[in-house]
Amino acid sequence: MTLDVLRVHDLLVYYDTPAGAVTAVNHISFGLKAGERLGLAGESGSGKSTLALSILRLLKPPGRIAAGEVWLDGVNLMTLSEEDMRQVRLARIALIPQGSMNSLNPVMRIKEQLADALQDHGVRLSKRDVAERVRDLLQWVGLRPEVADMFPHELSGGMKQRACIAIAISLRPQVIIADEPTSALDVVVQKQVMETLARLQKDLQAAVILVGHDMGLMAQFVDRLGVMYAGQLVEVSPVRDIFTQPLHPYTQMLIASLPSLEQKGTFRGIPGLPPPLRTLPPGCVFHPRCPHAVERCQTEAPLFREVRPHAWAACHLL
């Protein structure tokens, strides 16, 4: 039995708005095993990116972590000082951000950005050793050594994403959070980048949280998948189960909404819209769109519990 490398407990995140606080992450708990690939899937507004940023304590106002714990190797990240947290980031838990185009500094060469990350985390190396380290990192992510001297605008989208991955793994973190790392890339390049990430993850024996909306990418990459809806985790199951025997009605309908390449006319949208986070419905958040909802669903919020071995869901009907 592998121990959890990361444990999120009862995390509650608000966005403060003039009209009051909006619950973006609604009492979420889950564990991440060492070397595991966990997916967090959800539609826009489901809170998946907010959850990822909250774990890293990178959420900016009006976002606010109201309660909860995030344990990484025996330390509750929520109790660390700002400076201690800054040191943990990258060294122990790193982010591959969404939209690599915007996360690199446009006026710094790639090697300077890599060296910057190392130096900021107390890695003291001679100029020559830094150059060598940069070359190794670039090679590791499948980039040619010449890229070190280039500026971001000289790189293609896939190359920029690889540069971001190089920064993220530069201090060999135990946990990598990848927030839609390939959403701006073409499918052929996406596959190559994800293959690179998979290889690095194995080399580092790191755990990965992949955040995204592309269920295909989840199916092909992760071991376990968490499905989010309106700020809540409605199901966490082994990824195969999600596609063969999804538990939660939302997961079932989400799977049915995916266009297949096997058979025409096999996908169906989910009627209705996600609820506005400001005024969540009472009871189960999915009940207004759920075809199986019963009276209890309208009044009582279902508990998130283990329905089958390793498969957790929050639904009264299970």
Next chain:
Amino acid sequence: MTTLLEARHVTKLFSSGLLDRHATVALEDFSLVIDSERPSITAVVGESGSGKTTLARLLLGLVAPTRGEVLYQGQDLQNMSHTTWRAFRRDVQVIFQDPYEVYNPFYRVDHVLTTPVAKFKLASSKAAARALIAEVLQAVGLRPEETLGRFPHQLSGGQRQRVMVARALLLRPRLIVADEPVSMVDASLRATILGALRTMHLERGISLVYITHDLATAYQISDNIVVLYRGSVVEAGDVELVVKQPHHPYTQLLMSSIPLASAERTWTTDSGTSTMGLQAAESAGCKFADRCLRATSPCLQAAPPLFHTDRYRAVSCYLYQSAPALAVTEMGKAFTGPAKLSHGDGM
């Protein structure tokens, strides 16, 4: 057969500066016919840089072709009378990729819906206009009371895009050119929007040119598909054939790269192509040759024509040179007729 819109030998070059000798070929010798009597759904699929957005802009007359012409009912878009232009503007509607830049941030979203109603006199009264607008908003899964009166920044990208689809539907056009209409929309709503477009096609006979990078939605919605690679058609024909048994090495690479949303892991550990990033120099030959595992010397000499490999498919690759060649303007010969449409789907 009368044509509604036709692209004939269209080439579009982009060059930067007066003396730039290295013009970028965005689209090369492209031809496509949209019939006015037999409505069709044609998907144009390609990755970024394949020229698919340039094609959309050419079909809409927003940019002029460098060579060749785009004809609306036989008249060149670049040289059309004001009256014909007005008819074209109503008959041919567009849904763009980025739903942000089409809005004026100072106007409420209602503006993009009320303007066409007024300009084209679509409603006889204010109440009728409101009812019409409410109907199209509901068709794309939006609640009118939560949408109207808002400013663009108050809506999500998906919501903004659905307002654009609603706007196109409002005008009851004969052709909609949709450039990545659902790439910024969530999965559960994608089906709703594509379903709305398909319903418009089936019930009102609107043709659709569906431009996308997503083969799965292209497969679901279209009858025929055109696969572009760096400005050239590599494979075209019946979507069932092209998607189920891709012939061109590029189509095959594209298909094998798609992360399938199923319990089966289809991604292998090695994709077989090593070329990353930087684009190869322009050559006279096949544009895919530098990435193709099956390229031989003829591929570098001259670009392959379309070979008519099956009744409903044409492939631009020398692997199929035993099949008869088709002129680019004859690509339509490899398309299935609308009779093959299956109507009883659940979208």
